[in-house]
Amino acid sequence: MHEILYFLHVSAMALWLGSLVALAWWSKSALQASDAGSRSWTLATVNRLTMRVAVPASALVLLAGLSMTATAGGAAAPRPFWLRLMEEGGGLLILASLFLVPWLSRRIRRAAEDKLAVQRAVRGYVAGMAVLAAGVAGVLLAVGLRLA
Numbered sequence: 001m002h003e004i005l006y007f008l009h010v011s012a013m014a015l016w017l018g019s020l021v022a023l024a025w026w027s028k029s030a031l032q033a034s035d036a037g038s039r040s041w042t043l044a045t046v047n048r049l050t051m052r053v054a055v056p057a058s059a060l061v062l063l064a065g066l067s068m069t070a071t072a073g074g075a076a077a078p079r080p081f082w083l084r085l086m087e088e089g090g091g092l093l094i095l096a097s098l099f100l101v102p103w104l105s106r107r108i109r110r111a112a113e114d115k116l117a118v119q120r121a122v123r124g125y126v127a128g129m130a131v132l133a134a135g136v137a138g139v140l141l142a143v144g145l146r147l148a
């Protein structure tokens with residue numbers, strides 16, 4: 001069971017981080033769109049993929065991580081710093097992203113009619129994705145270095 005949860009946790013984390021970077025990049029292409037139709041198609045697709053890929057992937061990282069922690073003796077068992085940082089820092093990051101990402105994504109979808117509003121919303125979306133991706137990379141670095 002632990003192995004399956006581990007696979008789900010790490011695969012969902014790769015999908016989450018990859019989708020944060022790809023969607024932020026793609027949302028910027030709406031700024032170069034020649035007409036309102038292709039701009040709104042780009043933003044609607046970014047919004048759909050955010051809600052159907054990035055958000056469920058982050059929830060799966062959290063659920064699989066919590067299940068592994070529970071099956072490994074729960075939060076009371078002694079754990080190294082990197083594991084505590086991942087569980088507590090990573091858990092908070094995911095919870096924050098579950099509120100932040102749908103909100104940022106809705107903003108870019110709704111702004112599709114107005115060019116100035118699109119610029120503002122895309123800038124906010126890219127900044128939000130960049131902060132989250134940096135947070136995930138920071139957790140990965142702590143895990144990779146096995147910080148004690």
Ligand code: HEM
Pocket residue numbers: 006009010013061062064065066068069072086087088089090091092093094135136139140143
């Ligand atoms: C930003 C969020 C997270 C990232 C980037 C992340 C990343 C990772 C990585 C790369 C591993 C494999 C570590 C290794 O064995 O070398 C791992 C394992 C694990 N993660 Fe996470 N994780 C995150 C959030 C969480 C959360 C929220 C929990 C629990 C509440 C959690 C619990 C675990 C557990 C229990 C393992 C197995 C550790 C072991 O058996 O060695 N993770 N995670």
